[in-house]
Amino acid sequence: MPDRTPPSAGPIIAVRDLVVGFGEKIILDGLSLDVMPGEILGFVGGSGTGKSVLTRTILGLIEKRAGRISVFGQDLDTMPEAERRKLEKRWGVMFQHGALFSSLTVAQNIQVPMREYLDLSPAMMSDLAALKIQMVGLKSDAGEKYPSELSGGMIKRAALARALALDPEIVFLDEPTSGLDPIGAAEFDSLIRTLQQTLGLTVFMVTHDLDSLASACDRIAALADRKVVAVGTLAEMVASPHPWVKSYFRGERALARLKG
Amino acid sequence: MPQTIASPGFEIRRDGERAVIALAGEWTLDHGRRLERLAEQMPISLGEVRRAVLDIGEIQRLDTLGARVIDQLSHELGSEGVRVEVTHARREHATLLDAVRTRTAVVDRPPRSRLIDMLADIGRTVVLAWHDLVRGVSFIGEVVVAIGRALIRPQRFRWASLINQLEQIAFRGAPIIILITFLVGCIVAQQGIFQLRRFGATAFVVDLVGIITLRELALLLCAIMIAGRSGSAFTAEIGSMKMREEIDALRVMGLNPVDVLVVPRILALIIAMPILTFLGSMAGLFGAGLTAWLYGGIAPETFVSRLQSVITYKHFSVGLIKAPFMAIVIGAIACIEGLEVKGSAESLGQQVTASVVKAIFMVIVVDGLFAMFFASIRF
Ligand SMILES: Nc1ncnc2c1ncn2[C@@H]1O[C@H](COP(=O)(O)OP(=O)(O)O)[C@@H](O)[C@H]1O
Ligand SMILES: [Mg+2]
Numbered sequence: 001m002p003d004r005t006p007p008s009a010g011p012i013i014a015v016r017d018l019v020v021g022f023g024e025k026i027i028l029d030g031l032s033l034d035v036m037p038g039e040i041l042g043f044v045g046g047s048g049t050g051k052s053v054l055t056r057t058i059l060g061l062i063e064k065r066a067g068r069i070s071v072f073g074q075d076l077d078t079m080p081e082a083e084r085r086k087l088e089k090r091w092g093v094m095f096q097h098g099a100l101f102s103s104l105t106v107a108q109n110i111q112v113p114m115r116e117y118l119d120l121s122p123a124m125m126s127d128l129a130a131l132k133i134q135m136v137g138l139k140s141d142a143g144e145k146y147p148s149e150l151s152g153g154m155i156k157r158a159a160l161a162r163a164l165a166l167d168p169e170i171v172f173l174d175e176p177t178s179g180l181d182p183i184g185a186a187e188f189d190s191l192i193r194t195l196q197q198t199l200g201l202t203v204f205m206v207t208h209d210l211d212s213l214a215s216a217c218d219r220i221a222a223l224a225d226r227k228v229v230a231v232g233t234l235a236e237m238v239a240s241p242h243p244w245v246k247s248y249f250r251g252e253r254a255l256a257r258l259k260g
Numbered sequence: 261m262p263q264t265i266a267s268p269g270f271e272i273r274r275d276g277e278r279a280v281i282a283l284a285g286e287w288t289l290d291h292g293r294r295l296e297r298l299a300e301q302m303p304i305s306l307g308e309v310r311r312a313v314l315d316i317g318e319i320q321r322l323d324t325l326g327a328r329v330i331d332q333l334s335h336e337l338g339s340e341g342v343r344v345e346v347t348h349a350r351r352e353h354a355t356l357l358d359a360v361r362t363r364t365a366v367v368d369r370p371p372r373s374r375l376i377d378m379l380a381d382i383g384r385t386v387v388l389a390w391h392d393l394v395r396g397v398s399f400i401g402e403v404v405v406a407i408g409r410a411l412i413r414p415q416r417f418r419w420a421s422l423i424n425q426l427e428q429i430a431f432r433g434a435p436i437i438i439l440i441t442f443l444v445g446c447i448v449a450q451q452g453i454f455q456l457r458r459f460g461a462t463a464f465v466v467d468l469v470g471i472i473t474l475r476e477l478a479l480l481l482c483a484i485m486i487a488g489r490s491g492s493a494f495t496a497e498i499g500s501m502k503m504r505e506e507i508d509a510l511r512v513m514g515l516n517p518v519d520v521l522v523v524p525r526i527l528a529l530i531i532a533m534p535i536l537t538f539l540g541s542m543a544g545l546f547g548a549g550l551t552a553w554l555y556g557g558i559a560p561e562t563f564v565s566r567l568q569s570v571i572t573y574k575h576f577s578v579g580l581i582k583a584p585f586m587a588i589v590i591g592a593i594a595c596i597e598g599l600e601v602k603g604s605a606e607s608l609g610q611q612v613t614a615s616v617v618k619a620i621f622m623v624i625v626v627d628g629l630f631a632m633f634f635a636s637i638r639f
Binding site: 101102103117118119120121124127128131132134135146147148149166167194197198199200 | 604
């Protein structure tokens, strides 16, 4: 949204020469990536190549070995603790498996960050929670339900609603459509598009889903060989010479999708 | 961000029956309650008007809270018969205003009487206690059947799991149980000597400690320790498997969770309890002997020979006979509670607590029943 981020700003997330590993195993090696304000960036890569690891490293949940990460133009390493807390208000995360708090209802889950960060009356908080529930396309009675009573698709939507609780500027989505049926996934894609337009979000979306990439994403980045091997629009990806990107975007499924 | 934060505000320009309300500043979550208060003030300072124009052109930033407050405001004014119009909305603000325009009634639950709630609670507790008992008995039946199956076809029995559990329960549990029974043996002996000394009957401390340790103390301490140590672990393990649908996965593979998870655990407990009780008895007697020697001046030879004359095989066996029954009680309660876990982390916590509390309670009840039984057969 123009009134959120200065128009001339550079990347909202900038990752440079990132190295991440566990023990002997190096997962990401010299990875660089820019996410521009207001875009939906789709992040693809084979299973177990480190897409979630990259997301978690940007979020500060995994220690990096080398490299720099800056968000909103500020380097995360040199940022004072207080700034860091402010930053956490400005991003929302939807984890791969939802990570809803199992002992709280959906509405209470959404109110957790609100209680932590905002000064609002309880009535307004439940009103906003109900609003977020509706915005992500859940029925209003879903607010009263516990995570164990939700279907897979509902869990994803509830997790998205929680990620949006504080009207963040950046949203990280880790495989938002995996495990959804094609219709549900398509609905989810258009939901993300709509929300991105209404709320002026920047979206970093890890996905396997060619449909999502084609219909929801502005740009795509592909992870292979421990780094980002190609970035660009769908057309640019199809033209990429990298073998993995080639086989992913020129496979039969992909071609069918692109023709259709 | 470098920009200065402009706090939200409004200005009213009156024009006959029409009022123009110019909103300005940042209408965002950062201003929380201030926004809510602004929205409360506005209709009051507006007074009597027919038409209100909300001019939101000067709003610098707007998010869902701001949009929602504006939406509620226009709804409220509208319901008082004022014609409301929103003007000069930027495109993105207009989209946001559209998105929040829903009337989700937050339902309030009807108030209920405290007394009725309390009575209902009591009733529920009684019914649940009865269900607990019935379920406990039927579960033990199920376990016995499963153990029978294992005996008929030992090649299908999960030996690895049994050995693993035995290591956890008996091997790793032994040090702490030995330490505790040793200390309690010391304390009982010290108290016994201290009190009996006044009657000049210090030597009877051997009878006291010997009988109480072998018949009751070692077993009870052991059972309480095992309920806290292994019972809680059983409930947490089975419960977290239940939470993640692993139990359902076993069922659909045609594996009976009782065979796979419960029987090895309970059998391990049945084997481990007598061993631990025996170790505990010895440690308790050792502690008592040490205290008697150092504190009461009873020489070890005297202690041992008196012990030999007082303690019969009967006393020794009472503790060991009770041990497997305690094992079944603790194991069954722990596994039942584990299988009762619902989807949430909170319910796991509740069930683990319930498992330990119920197990310790039932151990003491069963011990009381045994005391009556042995007394009536003069054993
Ligand atoms: N906490 C961890 N400890 C050790 N290895 C991990 C850890 N988290 C992830 N990995 C490894 O990192 C690799 C990338 O994992 P991940 O990012 O989850 O894959 P994906 O791209 O499918 O999201 C995998 O090989 C995984 O085994
Ligand atoms: Mg992943």
